[in-house]
Amino acid sequence: MAADGTIERAREGKGQVWKENFRQAVEVIRTHRMRSGLLIVGVAIGVTTVLAMVTVMSGLGKRVQKDVVSANRPYLFISRFDPMGGGRDRRDLLRRKQLSIRDVKFLEENCGSCERVDLNIDPQGRMRVLRYEGERTNLIQVVGSTHNFGHMYSITIEHGRFYTEFEADRSRRVIVLGFGPAKDLFPHRDPIGKWIKIDNHQYEVVGAMATRGSILGGISDNYAVVPYTTYEKDLGDRFDDYQMGITIKPEYELEEGVEEVHALLRASRKLGPGEENDFYITTSEGFREMLASITTYISLVLVVISSIGLMVGGIGVMNIMLISVSERTREVGIRMAMGARRTDIMQQFLIEAATLTGTGGLIGIFLGLLAARGVARLIRFPYSVPLIWIVVAFVFSASIGLIFGLYPANRAARMDPIKALHYE
Amino acid sequence: MLIKVSGVKKIYEVGIQKIEAVAGIDLEIERNEYVAIMGPSGSGKSTFMNLLGCLDTPSAGDYWLNGKEVSNLSDDELARIRNREIGFVFQTFNLLPRATAAQNVELPLIYGGIPADERRRRAEEVLESVGLTDRAKHRPNELSGGQRQRVAIARAMVNRPSIILADEPTGNLDSKTGIEIMSLFDKIHQAGNTIVMVTHEKHIAEYTRRVIRLLDGKIESDVRTG
Numbered sequence: 001m002a003a004d005g006t007i008e009r010a011r012e013g014k015g016q017v018w019k020e021n022f023r024q025a026v027e028v029i030r031t032h033r034m035r036s037g038l039l040i041v042g043v044a045i046g047v048t049t050v051l052a053m054v055t056v057m058s059g060l061g062k063r064v065q066k067d068v069v070s071a072n073r074p075y076l077f078i079s080r081f082d083p084m085g086g087g088r089d090r091r092d093l094l095r096r097k098q099l100s101i102r103d104v105k106f107l108e109e110n111c112g113s114c115e116r117v118d119l120n121i122d123p124q125g126r127m128r129v130l131r132y133e134g135e136r137t138n139l140i141q142v143v144g145s146t147h148n149f150g151h152m153y154s155i156t157i158e159h160g161r162f163y164t165e166f167e168a169d170r171s172r173r174v175i176v177l178g179f180g181p182a183k184d185l186f187p188h189r190d191p192i193g194k195w196i197k198i199d200n201h202q203y204e205v206v207g208a209m210a211t212r213g214s215i216l217g218g219i220s221d222n223y224a225v226v227p228y229t230t231y232e233k234d235l236g237d238r239f240d241d242y243q244m245g246i247t248i249k250p251e252y253e254l255e256e257g258v259e260e261v262h263a264l265l266r267a268s269r270k271l272g273p274g275e276e277n278d279f280y281i282t283t284s285e286g287f288r289e290m291l292a293s294i295t296t297y298i299s300l301v302l303v304v305i306s307s308i309g310l311m312v313g314g315i316g317v318m319n320i321m322l323i324s325v326s327e328r329t330r331e332v333g334i335r336m337a338m339g340a341r342r343t344d345i346m347q348q349f350l351i352e353a354a355t356l357t358g359t360g361g362l363i364g365i366f367l368g369l370l371a372a373r374g375v376a377r378l379i380r381f382p383y384s385v386p387l388i389w390i391v392v393a394f395v396f397s398a399s400i401g402l403i404f405g406l407y408p409a410n411r412a413a414r415m416d417p418i419k420a421l422h423y424e
Numbered sequence: 425m426l427i428k429v430s431g432v433k434k435i436y437e438v439g440i441q442k443i444e445a446v447a448g449i450d451l452e453i454e455r456n457e458y459v460a461i462m463g464p465s466g467s468g469k470s471t472f473m474n475l476l477g478c479l480d481t482p483s484a485g486d487y488w489l490n491g492k493e494v495s496n497l498s499d500d501e502l503a504r505i506r507n508r509e510i511g512f513v514f515q516t517f518n519l520l521p522r523a524t525a526a527q528n529v530e531l532p533l534i535y536g537g538i539p540a541d542e543r544r545r546r547a548e549e550v551l552e553s554v555g556l557t558d559r560a561k562h563r564p565n566e567l568s569g570g571q572r573q574r575v576a577i578a579r580a581m582v583n584r585p586s587i588i589l590a591d592e593p594t595g596n597l598d599s600k601t602g603i604e605i606m607s608l609f610d611k612i613h614q615a616g617n618t619i620v621m622v623t624h625e626k627h628i629a630e631y632t633r634r635v636i637r638l639l640d641g642k643i644e645s646d647v648r649t650g
Contacts, residue, residue: 016537016539338502341504342503
């Protein structure tokens with residue numbers, strides 16, 4: 001044979017063996033339909049679980065972020081301590097001076113980057129019952145707030161209006177109902193102008209909110225808002241926590257707002273130069289990032305757990321490939337006699353394994369996305385297909401074939417051609 | 425000189441015992457010779473065949489095949505030699521059961537890196553030369569024993585090897601079919617090919633032009649008849 005075409009042929013030769021090995025893999029899978037089918041189903045189930053999990057988690061994460069960080073505009077949230085922080089003794093932190101309307105007024109007067117400043121009183125989980133004639137609500141949360149509450153949290157008023165600054169300053173007994181209590185107390189009636197009771201006080205309903213349509217469902221709609229002054233007068237309690245919400249003017253960067261608010265609050269709260277802050281500023285960005293990292297961690301854990309299913313599939317692959325290799329010992333011998341190198345044999349069985357698991361992967365991707373869509377419909381969250389995860393799922397399932405096929409393939413490649421040829 | 429073997433030994437170690445399956449063979453085979461290797465079982469003829477076929481490497485000695493020293497090549501290089509220089513014909517045919525006759529014949533060409541269209545053309549060519557054009561699409565289990573062995577012979581020739589090694593090629597065939605196969609080998613020899621055939625049947629060896637008898641891993645006699 002002419003020597004000149006050798007290098008070219010060698011290069012092209014690899015392609016020929018590749019094609020043959022792939023054709024062979026498909027052929028073997030077709031011949032052993034039952035065995036291959038079961039294995040493919042196994043891998044498909046694994047991939048379905050992982051992908052459905054990831055898709056649901058990613059949609060859920062986006063939805064939770066949207067619900068929790070509900071404001072459409074960037075804002076700052078200020079409390080006496082890091083709402084998510086740990087470490088320090090909470091009782092110590094609770095001894096800090098509450099935020100107050102004086103701080104709010106100070107910021108309103110001096111803060112150039114602040115758009116609106118809201119004070120709201122969080123009852124720290126204490127719940128109340130609202131009554132109207134014969135009807136009563138479940139236990140709901142009643143918070144106190146300035147007139148800026150609605151603006152701050154991008155709440156839509158469905159009926160009536162939010163109370164005014166004037167009403168707040170005069171601690172009028174007016175109330176804005178969340179979607180939940182409005183529905184409970186006034187199922188078929190207009191709630192506006194009605195007087196409802198909390199304990200022994202009567203409040204005039206001036207507004208009712210639209211549902212926030214959150215996945216948290218009832219919880220996020222089950223509340224009512226009264227002016228902070230009214231709250232202090234009727235409902236106040238030493239466990240209440242005063243918080244501030246500040247929206248920043250669009251022409252300012254969030255960072256600039258944080259810096260200015262930080263400096264002004266220190267002044268307002270009369271902190272000396274060396275003194276530690278007695279408040280904590282969280283930004284909407286911060287919330288968003290924190291939630292993103294939480295959902296990422298949860299996803300990761302879920303993926304790891306559901307990957308165990310895939311590993312089981314992998315062991316199935318190894319088992320089947322071992323059977324396949326020993327059944328085809330003679331074939332390996334023949335191929336070696338015909339000039340197959342050990343790497344060619346290795347490649348043949350690896351391709352076979354990867355084809356099996358890859359096929360399972362494709363089916364699993366399809367089913368997983370279908371399942372995720374079903375779940376998304378069921379609990380109403382945006383169904384998002386993370387493309388990267390589809391690629392990852394496919395590559396991962398094919399790799400399972402490669403990894404678990406490695407031992408059987410190596411076993412085939414190391415056969416002694418003479419023994420393999422005479423194997424019965 | 426196509427084949428030059430000198431001082432070749434194959435020693436197996438079984439426990440502490442050393443068994444010389446091939447105990448020092450010197451042999452030269454010219455191009456276009458037709459050689460039979462005979463000998464009782466245990467004479468080392470199978471082991472020697474494996475060495476000639478580059479399925480195994482000798483424990484000692486040199487083996488020159490087609491001008492190349494092949495006695496201590498790597499596994500990959502041996503695979504390449506088997507692919508280019510040697511065509512195997514086995515007693516039990518050793519065809520891939522799931523592949524058609526044509527696909528079986530193409531197998532060495534695949535590992536030789538020949539593109540598909542050229543493979544098909546050459547497979548058709550050799551299948552025609554063994555009279556099986558109409559059986560190209562059949563699988564081994566749809567073929568008679570004689571037809572299977574012809575597919576195997578076509579496969580052995582498709583890469584135009586330097587030698588065709590046949591190990592008891594008629595051992596699994598009835599005598600009438602055996603004669604047909606032997607006349608096919610005759611034809612192949614006359615076309616200029618070199619054939620080395622292991623057999624223990626005298627009437628098969630009579631088809632060849634040179635008979636080498638082995639005993640206890642050594643050449644007992646080497647007789648040219650043609």
